[in-house]
Structure formats: C-alpha cells, structure tokens
Amino acid sequence: MTLHQPVDFSVITEAADPHAIRLTLRGVLDYESGDEFLRFVGAALDAHTQRHGPVLRELHLNCAGLILLDSSGLSALLTLRRRTHPAGVTLRLRHEPLQLVRMLALTGTADYLTARADGTAGSVASGGELTDEAGSTSS
Amino acid sequence: MSSPGTPDSPHAGGVVLDTAWDGAPCPVLVIGADGALVETNEAARRLIPLSAGDDITSSAMPAWLADAHRRLRRAGAPAEAVSGDVAGRSFEAHPSPCDDGSVVWWLLDDTDRRLAERALRGERERAALLAEVSSALLSSLNVERCMTVTARMAAGHLADAAIIVAPAQGRRHPLTYAGADGEVTQTMVQIDPRSVVGLAEALQGFPPVPARWIDPAELPDWAVPEGFDGPIGSVIVTPLPGHGVPAGVLILLRSSTHQAFTEGEEVFARLFAARAGVALSAARLYAEQRSITTTLMRELLPPRLERVHGVEYAGAYRAARDHERVGGDFYDVHPGADAAEETFVVLGDVAGKGLEAAVLTGKIRSVLQALLPLSGDHQQVLSLLNGALLNSHHTRFATLVLASVTRRSGQVRLRLTSAGHLPPLIIRSDGRVEEAATQGQLVGAMPDITARSAHVSLAPGETCLLYTDGITEASGGPLGDQFFGEERLRAALGPCARMPAEAVVERVQMLAAQWLGGGRHDDMASLAITNPAGGHGALHAVNGHHGASARTGAGCR
Numbered sequence: 001m002t003l004h005q006p007v008d009f010s011v012i013t014e015a016a017d018p019h020a021i022r023l024t025l026r027g028v029l030d031y032e033s034g035d036e037f038l039r040f041v042g043a044a045l046d047a048h049t050q051r052h053g054p055v056l057r058e059l060h061l062n063c064a065g066l067i068l069l070d071s072s073g074l075s076a077l078l079t080l081r082r083r084t085h086p087a088g089v090t091l092r093l094r095h096e097p098l099q100l101v102r103m104l105a106l107t108g109t110a111d112y113l114t115a116r117a118d119g120t121a122g123s124v125a126s127g128g129e130l131t132d133e134a135g136s137t138s139s
Numbered sequence: 140m141s142s143p144g145t146p147d148s149p150h151a152g153g154v155v156l157d158t159a160w161d162g163a164p165c166p167v168l169v170i171g172a173d174g175a176l177v178e179t180n181e182a183a184r185r186l187i188p189l190s191a192g193d194d195i196t197s198s199a200m201p202a203w204l205a206d207a208h209r210r211l212r213r214a215g216a217p218a219e220a221v222s223g224d225v226a227g228r229s230f231e232a233h234p235s236p237c238d239d240g241s242v243v244w245w246l247l248d249d250t251d252r253r254l255a256e257r258a259l260r261g262e263r264e265r266a267a268l269l270a271e272v273s274s275a276l277l278s279s280l281n282v283e284r285c286m287t288v289t290a291r292m293a294a295g296h297l298a299d300a301a302i303i304v305a306p307a308q309g310r311r312h313p314l315t316y317a318g319a320d321g322e323v324t325q326t327m328v329q330i331d332p333r334s335v336v337g338l339a340e341a342l343q344g345f346p347p348v349p350a351r352w353i354d355p356a357e358l359p360d361w362a363v364p365e366g367f368d369g370p371i372g373s374v375i376v377t378p379l380p381g382h383g384v385p386a387g388v389l390i391l392l393r394s395s396t397h398q399a400f401t402e403g404e405e406v407f408a409r410l411f412a413a414r415a416g417v418a419l420s421a422a423r424l425y426a427e428q429r430s431i432t433t434t435l436m437r438e439l440l441p442p443r444l445e446r447v448h449g450v451e452y453a454g455a456y457r458a459a460r461d462h463e464r465v466g467g468d469f470y471d472v473h474p475g476a477d478a479a480e481e482t483f484v485v486l487g488d489v490a491g492k493g494l495e496a497a498v499l500t501g502k503i504r505s506v507l508q509a510l511l512p513l514s515g516d517h518q519q520v521l522s523l524l525n526g527a528l529l530n531s532h533h534t535r536f537a538t539l540v541l542a543s544v545t546r547r548s549g550q551v552r553l554r555l556t557s558a559g560h561l562p563p564l565i566i567r568s569d570g571r572v573e574e575a576a577t578q579g580q581l582v583g584a585m586p587d588i589t590a591r592s593a594h595v596s597l598a599p600g601e602t603c604l605l606y607t608d609g610i611t612e613a614s615g616g617p618l619g620d621q622f623f624g625e626e627r628l629r630a631a632l633g634p635c636a637r638m639p640a641e642a643v644v645e646r647v648q649m650l651a652a653q654w655l656g657g658g659r660h661d662d663m664a665s666l667a668i669t670n671p672a673g674g675h676g677a678l679h680a681v682n683g684h685h686g687a688s689a690r691t692g693a694g695c696r
Contacts, residue, residue, distance in 0.1 A: 031492055070661070071467075071490035071538070071608070078534035078584045107538060107559035108580030108588070 008067075009033035011040045020058040021048060026065035029073035037076050042083070056089050057118070064095035069103060081113050090117040165247050166230075170195055170208050172240025183246065186225055201225050204232055204244065211242060222249070229253045265407055268296050269414055276418030280425040283325065289379075289389070289415040290317035297408055298391035298400075300364045303379070304330070305387040306342065316364040324365075334359040335390070341378040344385040347409060350375045350400045355392075362390060373399040377412045381420025389415065432494070439497045441470055441664070444640075448478040449546045451669040453640035455648045459492050459609070459662045467496030468607045468664035471504055473511055478546065483507075483514040486605040486666045487539030487560065496535075496662075503528070503537055517541045517556035517592050521582055528583035536583035540605045544668055551597040551670040556590050558582050561608055564629065566643070568600040568672075570636045572629040575603070600637035600672035609663035610647060615655040623654045640669035 009027035016022065021044060029037055041059075048056055059080075063069075069077075081091055091114050093100070104110035160167050166183035170176055176193045184190065188199050195205045203223035211234055222231045228250040235243040275288050286303050293301035294317035305313040311327045332339035335358060337348035355371035363371065372395035379386040389412045393400060400408070444452040458466040467489040475482045485507055489496045506527045510520045520541065528537065538560035545552050555563050559581030565573040579590020597603060606628070613623040631650050635643045647665045 070612070071488065071536075072492075075490040075534050075536060075584070078536065082534060106561065106578075107536075108578065109559070109585070112580075112585050 009036070011037060013044055014062065016044075016048060018052040018055050020060060021045075021056065022060040022062065024062040024065060026067075028068045028070075029066060029076060030068065030070040031072035034072045034076035037073075038079055041080055045083070045087075045089075054087065056087070058090050058092055059084055060092045060094055062094045063097060063100055066097055066100060069100050074103060074107065074109065077113055078109065085115065085117045088117045090114070163245075165245055168204075168244040168246070170242050170244065172212070174208070174212075177241055186246070207232060207234070208242060208244070211236065212240075265410075268292075269410060272411060272414045273418070276415060277421070279418075280422045282419065282422045282426050285415075285419045285422045286313075286315040286325070286387070287317075287323045289419065290315045291321055291323050293317065293389060293391060293408075293411065293415075294319055295321060297404070297411060298375070299394050299397060300367050300392040302362060302364065302390040302392070303387050304332075304338065304342065304390065306385065314361065318364055318366055322366075328361055330359070330361055335362055335376060337376040338388055338390070341376055341388040342385060344378055344380060347375070347377040347405075350405050355395075358392075363392070367392065368394060370395045372397055375400055375405055375408050377409050379412050379416030379419055381416050382424065384420070386416045386419035386423060435494070435498070435501075439469075439501050442472065444470075444472050444666070446671075447472065447474040447482050449671070450482065450544055450551050451640035451671050452484070452666065453644045453669075454486075454666040455644040455664065457609075457648060457652070457660075457663045459660060466493060466662035467491055467500060468609060468662035469500035469504060470605070470664055470666045471507070472666075473508065473514075475545070481514065481543040481545050481554075483511055484542040484544060484605070484666065484668060485539055486607065486664060487537050487558075488607040488609070488662070488664070489537045490535050492662070499528075499535055499537065503539070514541075514543055517543070517554065518590055521556065521558050521579065521588060521590055525582040525585070525588050529586065530583070534584045536581045538581045540577075542603070542605065542668060546670070549599060549670075551601075551668070553595040553597065553603055553668065554592055555595060555603070556592040558588065558590050561606065561611065561625075562593075563595075564604045564606070564632060565595055565597070566602040566604065566632050566635050568598055568636050570633045572632045597668070597670040599670050602635065602638070602640060602643050602667050602669040604632065604643060604647065604665060604667050606647065606665040607661075607663060609661035610651045610665060613651040613655045613658075613660050613663065615658045619656065619658055623651050627654070637672045638669075639671065640667035643667040643669065 009029060010025075012024045012026075014022040014024050023041065023044070025037070027033070045056070045059075077091075084091055093114060096104075104113065160178060160180035163180055163182070166186050167180045168176065168183050168187070169178040174195050176189055176191055176195065178191055179187070179189065187201065189197055193199075195208055201223055203221065207221040220231050220233045222229065224230070225246070228248055230246045231249050233245045233247065235245065237243065272289075272292055275292065276285050279285055279288070286305065290301045290303050299319045301317045303315040305315070308327070311329045313325065314328050314330075315323060315325045317323045332342050336353045341347060350373055353374040353376060355374050358371060358374065372393045375391040377389050377391075379389055389408070391400070391408055441454060441456045444454045446452065452472050454470050456468060456470070468487070469489070470486040471484070473483040485504075487500070487503060489499045489503070491499070503524065506524050507520070510523055513520050513523070536559075539558050540560045540563055541556045541558070542563070543554040555575045555577050556579060557563070557575075557577040558579045562577055563575040565575060567573065575593040575595055577591055577593035580588040582588060595603060611623055611625050611628055614620065615623070628647070631646065632643070635646060638646070644665045644667045648663065651663055
C-alpha cells in the first residue's frame, strides 16, 4: 500500500489493529500531494471501518520522513481532523520535524489537530518524542 | 480453332477473320495497313457503328483512336496503350501490331476504375481540406479571426459564397460574409432567424435540413452577400456544432450557373462545419473565460499603496506562477477617515494557489472591509472573519496579520495581531531587526480562535514589515534547495533602516527573487509600514487628508 507521487510523497500503512492505525508519511506534503494524501487516508479509514466496525480510536502519523509541509499540507491535516475527530478518532503526530513543529506553533493548530476525540479535555501530547508506542499497540 | 491472339502475343498468322472475335471479352477493332477497318467484333460494333471496309477517317471513329493508329503506323511497334472516351465511357486501347501491317486494337473499359480514382482523389482533397481547416482554425483562439478563416475557406472550397451567423449577442447576430474572391466582411445585424428555413433550428444546434428544402428565391436580403452575382441556385444551412452549444450556423450559397449541391457535398459541408464549430466554440469559450478572469481579476489585484496620514505604505506582490497576476497572498490598506483615526492594514495568505485561492482572498478582503468599524478590536474582527470563512466542505484557511496604525507627535503607533501568520519584523533606525510579539491562530479552520496583539512604536526612519511565507520559503540559493529563511531576511533588512517603504519592499522582493533564481515559488507578498525619516510626515499628513479617503479598495498595478 504505497502511494507513489511525482512530487516524491508517499504514505505507508505501517501497522493497524482494531483501535489504531499507524501511517508513515514521507516527502513533501503540499498543494500537489495534499489531495492524494487525503484520498489514501480516507480509503484506509473506510477499509478499517468496514473490517472492524467503528472501533478505531487513534490514527498515528509518523512524520519523521516529512521533508516539508506547506499551508496546503496543513490544510490537508485539518481536513483529516475534521473527519476523524467527530468519529471519535484522535490524531497523533509522531516524530514531527522541526519545520512541522514550528508551523503548527505559528498557526496555533497543534492542540486543535491532536485534541482528544473522546471528549476529555486537553490534548494528546505531541512533539518530536523519539519513543514510539508501536510495539505496544500494533500486533 | 484458330486463336484470336492476345494483346501480349498477337498471333502471327495474318489476320484471321472469323467469329472468334465475337467471343473476345472486350471490343476489338482490326485496322489494316491502309487505314481501313478490316474487322470488328460485336462488342465494338455496339460501341462504334462501323463495319469492315469503313475508313478510320470516318466521323464515327473516335478521333483519339484514329490518331493513335496513325502515330503507331509512323513510329512502328512496340506501341503503348492510349485512352479516351467512347460513347460517354472511358476506354484504354491496347494495340497489337501484326506482321502484315494491320493492328488489332483491344478496347478495355476503365470507366469504373477512373470513377473510383476520381472519387479517391476527391476524398483525398477533402481530407486535406479538413486538415487545413483544423490547422488554420486551431492556431487561433480569436473568435473573429476563426469566423473569418471559416467563411473564407467555405467560400473558396465549398461554395460561391458563405455566411456565418453567430449566436445572438443581445438582439443582434454577428454575421461574417465571404465571397469566392476571398473578401470577408463582418457586421452586426438584427435578423429574424425564421426568415431562412432551418436557420432558427440550426442556431439551437438541431441537425441541418436537406438543401433541397430551401428555396433560394425566399432568402432574405441579409443572407445574400454584397456583390453576389446572379440568382442563387442552391443553399445549404448547417449548424457549426460546438461544445454543448452551437457556435453558429454556416450558410453556403451557389449561384444558379453552377451545379447544385450534391448529397455528398452536403455531407462534406457538415463535416467542414463540425471542424469549424469545434474551433469556433473553443475560441468563444476562451474569450468568455478571459473576460470573466479579467473582470474578477480587477477585484482581486492588489491595490497600489501610498502615503496616508503621514505614514508610508508600500506593497509588492508576485504570484506563484509568473503568468498569473493573482494568487493566495493579499494585502489592503484602509485609511482612517482622518489623521486621528486608525488606518487598518491587512496582509494575508490563503492556503492554495491560483484563481481558487484568489477568490478566497477576495472574500476575506470583503469581509474585512465590512468589519472595518470594529477594527478597534482585532480579536473580534478575527473571530467574526473566522466564522464567515468556516465552511463544511473544506479547510481552506488563511493566515493574516492585522495592523492598526496611527501617527502621534512624530511616532507611528502600531497595534499588530497575527492570526497564525509570520510575525511582522520591525526595522529599528539603528539597524536592529525585531520580531513583533504577536501570535494567534489561523482563521477558517477551527471553531474558536484566539490571538494576542502586540503594540509597537516606530520612530522616524523605522519600518514594520509584513510578509508572507513565500518570501522566507523561497527555495533556491547556491544549490537551489535552501529556503531564503527568516535569518537571511532579517540580515537583509538591517541595512534598510531609514529607507522609504517603497525601497524596503523592493529590496525584499528583489533579494527573494534573486535567491530563487529560476526556481519554483509560492506567492510572495510584502508590505512595509514606515515612519518617514526626516520628519516629512507632518507635511504629507495634510496632503494625505484628501487623497486618502477615496483610496481603499482595488487599484491597479
């Protein structure tokens, strides 16, 4: 399930269990790849719901390989959040590069993007932490 | 049984006159050395009413065959086949000279082959004409020129005259006339489409009526080009089919001295019209789009900025794609009613590119203009704008910086609020570059937003620069892969202390463009707010009082 882009962007599904999907983003998420990204994630979410029912709780995006995220890329993430949050799915950004951290800080979107979807206050911790929880949640 | 021989191996035993000739599959004439007809077969007699003994000089003998015989006698064998018409059909005559000086002429009917060849040639010419039509028409996206070329080609190749009736513009139809001489004229005339059989239908794109239904005598005056000689023999009215809507109607006229249109010609006229229609509607669509774009663009172009109430404003904008003039970056300066009131400045950036982004910038600019009375409270302006932009379909957001500017006793006071945008940079008169301490959330994506304003004071010679990330993210440099970046921008701004606003934005745009080289880039905008050095501001404040109030919205570059 690899998406090849002429602009050198790709999304890969690393792991999935009934409650979490882990995606790895690579390359440039921008004006040209934003729609492809949303199509891919949308299809992955649809497939997951079909297979497991509406039990998904977390969508992890590993951003370590993200070279650049421009305003259209941020727009894509916000669109994704608009779909996942009402469905009770929390977005979690992992290994964010400095550029992404700064962009989310500048635009004041970090907390909003990763706000817990189950209604509890506060947001999921985000930021370039290096420890991954892949081992505990993926099977 | 004696052999009649064949053209390739005429039998050597003199001329044998027997009924075997009648068995030959084609007309055969045996002409003796003396030029008299020796023998003919039944097929030949049916064709040429001559019998043995008649001389070839007889009027019934086809002249071309008699000539060929005489030439053959003079030149001797071998001889080549000749061809000519007999009784309305075409024949090839193959001679077989015999030893005694007589010649057996075999006549082979090649009428059908010639017809087929002529038809093939005709088709080739038509195909070539269609290709010519397409290449001549598709090379131009100018509607007028397309109609001229179509009319001229139609008159030159299909008829004696051609008229193109374009779809009505208001009450009048643009008409294009072309005569066989290639002269083309265009006019706008109020016509009744029902005055020509099939025209009203064709203008709606219905299939053409057969030419024989149209009585040439009933054509209205406008349908006959000036200088068309003699009565009209036949008329074709065929639609020029376009993309969904007809691009007009082609009327072909032939004078009565010419052959009427055949069915094949009618079909061909439709093919021609189909090609021309595609080109015409493409040209018309293009013209429409261009006029729409021009109209919209007028509203979307960044305004020209000038000095207002003693404060200098200068803006510069470069769209992401060089052939575009608008994009996702925008700025506006709304002067206060008088020097005591705040001038409201906005610079922003919409996610996305091109016209789609430009349309959203137009919306934002309109909303902000409507919210001007509330500009005293940036937070409220941003919240209202956010509400206006929230949209269930997409999350096309905008980041922007608001600035409210007043000039008091030589100092320019700024209230700056960033909504998810890069903070403004302040260029102090001693060359220091500071970042305004404002931060907030972008608008158009989240239900609630907050922002923190910063208060900045500019002494004479100091500038506040608002800019979009197209400047700092200009990708280029020595290796072509590095951002221009905030550090380089700050370093470049240091020497801009005490410069006029115009010079500051010029320098910023120029450095970013240099950094880019020929590389791809996003929209780049910058806006400088400058407290003029040298204290000339007070003087201009008086002048600015008049000019400022009118200058709020769109200007031209």
